[in-house]
Amino acid sequence: MAAKKATAKNALALSKEQFKDSIVKHLRSTLGTDEARANNQAWWKATCSAVNELVFDRLTETSKANAENDSRAVHYLSLEFLMGRLTVNNLHNVGVFDAARDALTDLGKDINDICDEEPDMALGNGGLGRLAACFIDSLATLNYPAVGYGIHYEHGLFRQEIQGGRQIERPDSWREYGNPWEICRPESIQEVPLYGYVETVFGEDGKMRKVWHAGRQIKGVPWDIPVVGYEAKTVNVLRLWESKAADFFDWDVFNAGGYVDSQAEKSQAEAVSKVLYPNDESEQGKELRLIQQYFFCACSLKDIIRRYKRNHTDFSQFSKQAVIQLNDTHPTVAIPELMRILIDEEGLVWDDAWKICSETFAYTNHTLLPEALEKWAVYLFEKVLPRHLEIIYEINRRFLEDEVEAKWPGNDEMKRHLSIIEEGETRMVRMAFLCVVTCFKTNGVAAMHSELVKQDLFPEFCELWPERFENVTNGVTPRRWLLACNEELASMYTDLVGDQWPRDLTLLSKANEFADDAKFQKKFMDIKHTKKVQLAKVIKDLCDVEVDPNAIFDIQIKRLHEYKRQHLNVLHILALYRRLLENPNYEMNKRVFIFGAKAAPGYKLAKDIIYAINKIADKVNNDERIQGKLKVVFLPNYRVTLAEKLFPAADVSEQISTAGYEASGTGNMKFALNGALTLGTLDGANVEIAEEVGDENVFIFGLNCDEVKALKAAGYNPWDYYYGNPELKAVLDWLETDYFTPGAPGELASIKQSLLEGGDPYLCLADFASYSEAHIAVDKMYSDKKGWARKAIINSASVGKFNSDRSIEDYVDRIWHLEKVMPN
Numbered sequence: 001m002a003a004k005k006a007t008a009k010n011a012l013a014l015s016k017e018q019f020k021d022s023i024v025k026h027l028r029s030t031l032g033t034d035e036a037r038a039n040n041q042a043w044w045k046a047t048c049s050a051v052n053e054l055v056f057d058r059l060t061e062t063s064k065a066n067a068e069n070d071s072r073a074v075h076y077l078s079l080e081f082l083m084g085r086l087t088v089n090n091l092h093n094v095g096v097f098d099a100a101r102d103a104l105t106d107l108g109k110d111i112n113d114i115c116d117e118e119p120d121m122a123l124g125n126g127g128l129g130r131l132a133a134c135f136i137d138s139l140a141t142l143n144y145p146a147v148g149y150g151i152h153y154e155h156g157l158f159r160q161e162i163q164g165g166r167q168i169e170r171p172d173s174w175r176e177y178g179n180p181w182e183i184c185r186p187e188s189i190q191e192v193p194l195y196g197y198v199e200t201v202f203g204e205d206g207k208m209r210k211v212w213h214a215g216r217q218i219k220g221v222p223w224d225i226p227v228v229g230y231e232a233k234t235v236n237v238l239r240l241w242e243s244k245a246a247d248f249f250d251w252d253v254f255n256a257g258g259y260v261d262s263q264a265e266k267s268q269a270e271a272v273s274k275v276l277y278p279n280d281e282s283e284q285g286k287e288l289r290l291i292q293q294y295f296f297c298a299c300s301l302k303d304i305i306r307r308y309k310r311n312h313t314d315f316s317q318f319s320k321q322a323v324i325q326l327n328d329t330h331p332t333v334a335i336p337e338l339m340r341i342l343i344d345e346e347g348l349v350w351d352d353a354w355k356i357c358s359e360t361f362a363y364t365n366h367t368l369l370p371e372a373l374e375k376w377a378v379y380l381f382e383k384v385l386p387r388h389l390e391i392i393y394e395i396n397r398r399f400l401e402d403e404v405e406a407k408w409p410g411n412d413e414m415k416r417h418l419s420i421i422e423e424g425e426t427r428m429v430r431m432a433f434l435c436v437v438t439c440f441k442t443n444g445v446a447a448m449h450s451e452l453v454k455q456d457l458f459p460e461f462c463e464l465w466p467e468r469f470e471n472v473t474n475g476v477t478p479r480r481w482l483l484a485c486n487e488e489l490a491s492m493y494t495d496l497v498g499d500q501w502p503r504d505l506t507l508l509s510k511a512n513e514f515a516d517d518a519k520f521q522k523k524f525m526d527i528k529h530t531k532k533v534q535l536a537k538v539i540k541d542l543c544d545v546e547v548d549p550n551a552i553f554d555i556q557i558k559r560l561h562e563y564k565r566q567h568l569n570v571l572h573i574l575a576l577y578r579r580l581l582e583n584p585n586y587e588m589n590k591r592v593f594i595f596g597a598k599a600a601p602g603y604k605l606a607k608d609i610i611y612a613i614n615k616i617a618d619k620v621n622n623d624e625r626i627q628g629k630l631k632v633v634f635l636p637n638y639r640v641t642l643a644e645k646l647f648p649a650a651d652v653s654e655q656i657s658t659a660g661y662e663a664s665g666t667g668n669m670k671f672a673l674n675g676a677l678t679l680g681t682l683d684g685a686n687v688e689i690a691e692e693v694g695d696e697n698v699f700i701f702g703l704n705c706d707e708v709k710a711l712k713a714a715g716y717n718p719w720d721y722y723y724g725n726p727e728l729k730a731v732l733d734w735l736e737t738d739y740f741t742p743g744a745p746g747e748l749a750s751i752k753q754s755l756l757e758g759g760d761p762y763l764c765l766a767d768f769a770s771y772s773e774a775h776i777a778v779d780k781m782y783s784d785k786k787g788w789a790r791k792a793i794i795n796s797a798s799v800g801k802f803n804s805d806r807s808i809e810d811y812v813d814r815i816w817h818l819e820k821v822m823p824n
């Protein structure tokens with residue numbers, strides 16, 4: 001019986017014919033159309049419904065197994081999950097991609113056109129959100145009990161249009177016409193209190209209690225997105241909360257003639273999950289953002305506790321059953337919320353509640369940038385979450401009076417320095433401090449970053465509790481970032497090492513043995529060429545620019561930020577352009593510089609850099625004097641789906657942040673995996689990539705982290721570099737002319753200003769010469785076709801470490817201590 005069931009459930013057994021029947025059935029019975037009338041949108045939804053028959057079944061089996069085992073689970077709280085599209089990924093993970101493709105072909109449809117109907121689920125900004133998506137993929141693949149918790153934003157990250165070279169933000173409506181992957185779960189709706197005041201009451205036993213009388217309630221409606229592990233044994237859940245007015249509208253207000261008011265209440269409540277904040281690495285001190293954070297933490301905690309209470313009558317086992325990972329400080333308010341529930345609602349005493357909290361929460365830090373370290377004004381807390389503020393004060397009082405006093409007796413300066421409450425004109429709650437004081441582990445996301453977290457960010461906390469600090473180097477899922485996005489290379493690897501590499505990416509290291517094999521090299525580089533031809537077509541379609549697939553494709557794709565230094569890339573492009581103009585015989589391989597980046601809507605300089613790239617592209621791409629040797633492309637609306645076309649087509653991966661500023665980076669891993677060579681600084685995970693692939697197979701340039709610190713300490717003066725390097729001076733001055741913006745001189749001047757009068761905070765000018773030399777080395781190397789192919793192969797074959805499955809196993813060993821559960 002069991003064996004038969006397993007066969008029936010074996011997703012791989014779904015044949016082309018069965019898939020065809022299922023699609024046609026769903027066209028008719030789910031979509032209310034038929035083969036003749038259906039548009040591509042309907043075909044896409046029918047395809048999803050066909051695969052969902054398998055997926056939803058596995059989802060049910062997984063949650064049954066977890067409930068039966070009463071297993072310890074991780075709850076990954078994240079304000080962002082940058083999922084991208086799910087169809088191709090799920091087809092691959094279920095193991096029915098070929099069957100689906102062939103079925104659709106038989107039905108007269110191209111699977112690529114059908115899958116192109118899916119909007120990206122862009123519920124995140126950048127690396128932090130995409131990491132969360134890779135992590136839940138790996139958790140399911142490794143059969144660990146896990147739930148991702150986040151917000152069901154109505155609008156994800158804005159869609160970027162480029163008009164006249166400038167970024168325009170348009171709303172993203174990923175689920176306007178329904179999304180076949182999500183399931184609404186009204187049975188698990190939660191109520192969330194907000195505002196109001198705290199009353200102190202004394203019970204009959206004479207004990208003091210606190211009662212929070214909320215001024216408002218809103219409702220959290222859960223939507224579940226299935227997270228399909230590779231081979232679909234386990235299907236976990238990403239649970240996203242949508243906010244609604246507590247009652248559809250207030251009948252009393254309505255009856256009294258106040259229809260407009262009840263509508264206002266409704267729209268205020270719905271505003272909470274309306275939009276993703278489009279800021280990357282910086283915080284916006286907005287009441288709505290704090291409410292968003294609290295809203296999803298409160299809903300998620302209630303959900304976790306509801307599930308726990310099914311099998312338990314008291315909280316003694318809570319921290320054994322649940323670990324809660326805080327993805328950056330955004331969900332920190334979950335800490336005082338759990339304290340509040342345990343003390344005010346469940347009647348625990350402080351010490352017991354505190355013990356549970358400090359054994360349940362763990363915190364991942366993703367950035368050292370001071371502007372990204374969240375602080376919330378005390379007055380805002382007082383207004384929105386009065387009881388939570390009291391709890392934070394008490395956590396702080398105990399921390400300062402007990403722990404800090406014991407370690408540094410009588411040292412008031414130290415108390416001020418480490419206090420969770422920052423004193424000043426506006427008193428602020430330091431969320432990262434609250435995390436470190438509470439959590440049993442704090443981890444950074446790459447070896448170097450984790451060291452800096454200890455040394456620079458939390459040195460005193462590290463003195464107090466050295467055992468709390470960990471490193472877990474980031475990773476990326478090989479299912480999406482090789483298997484699904486680079487079919488050609490994926491099947492080459494399957495031929496070479498068998499079909500287990502999407503789980504164990506270190507198997508690819510076998511290819512190292514063939515790095516010098518002429519036939520292998522040709523095959524590898526032919527695939528690269530194929531991907532470049534495909535990308536060239538995308539570039540033509542989106543930007544109307546012709547690029548030569550034989551040119552070096554040099555790509556920088558990531559959020560636009562000064563510390564990531566897209567403008568350093570721009571300065572170098574200008575230098576190359578200038579060399580070509582001054583010397584028509586200047587020797588270089590054809591080069592295409594490709595950018596993709598969104599700028600936070602309020603980040604003026606970032607937007608100016610996008611404008612500069614586009615204006616320079618206009619000029620360079622149409623300048624016949626340089627005979628197409630140099631092209632510049634800015635691809636609009638960079639997102640996961642575009643990334644899937646870019647990584648496989650890259651020769652050079654630009655990872656050029658100022659050393660010490662990029663916590664890890666994960667694009668760097670995807671590039672290397674697909675055979676691009678890193679041109680980068682010794683920053684974040686670049687350091688570990690270089691270690692894995694060998695220094696001779698990457699191009700490292702620029703100041704290292706210690707040198708950056710030393711230069712800053714000595715008093716960095718960008719003018720020295722400006723006057724010291726005639727080429728650098730010339731390209732900076734160029735930005736002030738109207739050469740790239742005819743008739744409008746000065747439109748690009750803000751970049752120069754920031755690099756000179758503005759003090760060049762990220763040391764672009766200091767690194768320029770070294771960067772420029774590294775580019776010459778890249779160019780030289782590329783002329784040696786065999787040498788380049790060897791390096792490309794070694795890169796791709798040697799980054800098995802950066803599988804997000806490995807990251808998850810590290811989290812399990814060092815932090816979560818989970819056990820695998822195998823569903824039936």
Ligand code: CR1
Nearest residue numbers: 127128366367445663664665666
């Ligand atoms: C970091 O900038 C890192 C990701 C994921 C980002 C990037 O280097 O790879 O996190 N940090 O760990 C971030 O978004 C708010 O901070």
